[in-house]
Amino acid sequence: QVQLVESGGGVVQPGGSLRLSCAASGFTFSSYGMHWVRQAPGKGLEWVAFIRYDGSNKYYADSVKGRFTISRDNSKNTLYLQMNSLRAEDTAVYYCAKDCVPIVAMYYFDYWGQGTLVTVSS
Amino acid sequence: DIQMTQSPSSLSASVGDRVTITCRASQGISNSLAWYQQKPGKAPKLLLYAASRLESGVPSRFSGSGSGTDYTLTISSLQPEDFATYYCQQYYSTPPWTFGQGTKVEIK
Numbered sequence: 033q034v035q036l037v038e039s040g041g042g043v044v045q046p047g048g049s050l051r052l053s054c055a056a057s058g059f060t061f062s063s064y065g066m067h068w069v070r071q072a073p074g075k076g077l078e079w080v081a082f083i084r085y086d087g088s089n090k091y092y093a094d095s096v097k098g099r100f101t102i103s104r105d106n107s108k109n110t111l112y113l114q115m116n117s118l119r120a121e122d123t124a125v126y127y128c129a130k131d132c133v134p135i136v137a138m139y140y141f142d143y144w145g146q147g148t149l150v151t152v153s154s
Numbered sequence: 155d156i157q158m159t160q161s162p163s164s165l166s167a168s169v170g171d172r173v174t175i176t177c178r179a180s181q182g183i184s185n186s187l188a189w190y191q192q193k194p195g196k197a198p199k200l201l202l203y204a205a206s207r208l209e210s211g212v213p214s215r216f217s218g219s220g221s222g223t224d225y226t227l228t229i230s231s232l233q234p235e236d237f238a239t240y241y242c243q244q245y246y247s248t249p250p251w252t253f254g255q256g257t258k259v260e261i262k
Contacts, residue, residue: 076253076254076256077192077198077243078253079249079250079251079252082251093249127198138248138249139188139203139245140188140200141243142200142209143200144199146196147197
């Protein structure tokens with residue numbers, strides 16, 4: 033079965049950096065686009081970033097553009113999110129999510145990880 | 155960017171009630187709409203896609219409809235396990251992928 037397991041969250045000071053990982057299993061990771069979605073405490077869902085199946089294209093929400101970098105290692109079935117210049121408003125649970133259709137799709141998300149909490153605070 | 159607006163933001167209902175949640179897009183999205191259910195402390199779960207197609211394993215009491223800019227999620231007979239927050243999401247014009255603000259379904 034599909035499994036997505038995030039790790040790397042924690043407490044970081046404003047201006048600091050953190051790298052999140054998402055280990056994937058149960059599907060052909062190298063064939064699917066992948067997303068990061070976050071949820072601030074008590075708030076709704078906010079899409080953060082997307083990477084195509086082969087890493088050829090990456091897209092970011094305006095709120096994180098220039099500070100966050102999405103990447104993937106298809107040999108390790110792992111998705112990453114490098115977060116730099118962190119702000120208090122980046123505090124959230126970060127979920128990785130799988131796109132629904134292989135290769136060309138940029139559609140909805142059919143599987144989600146359990147999330148990892150990032151807290152930006154001094 | 156396409157803005158998604160859900161209504162109501164919250165509702166109280168009883169087991170067995172019929173519940174309807176509305177999602178309005180700021181422009182037409184040609185049925186490119188998904189609905190997710192999220193329970194406290196858990197990840198969102200896909201319920202429907204293409205506005206009305208039920209994801210495998212989702213109970214048939216969930217249904218979706220709509221066209222153009224206006225869409226609805228209906229739970230025909232609310233069950234105890236359905237108390238959760240529901241989100242709509244458009245994937246017609248991406249990036250960005252955009253979500254509604256959520257509708258919390260609470261026990262009356």
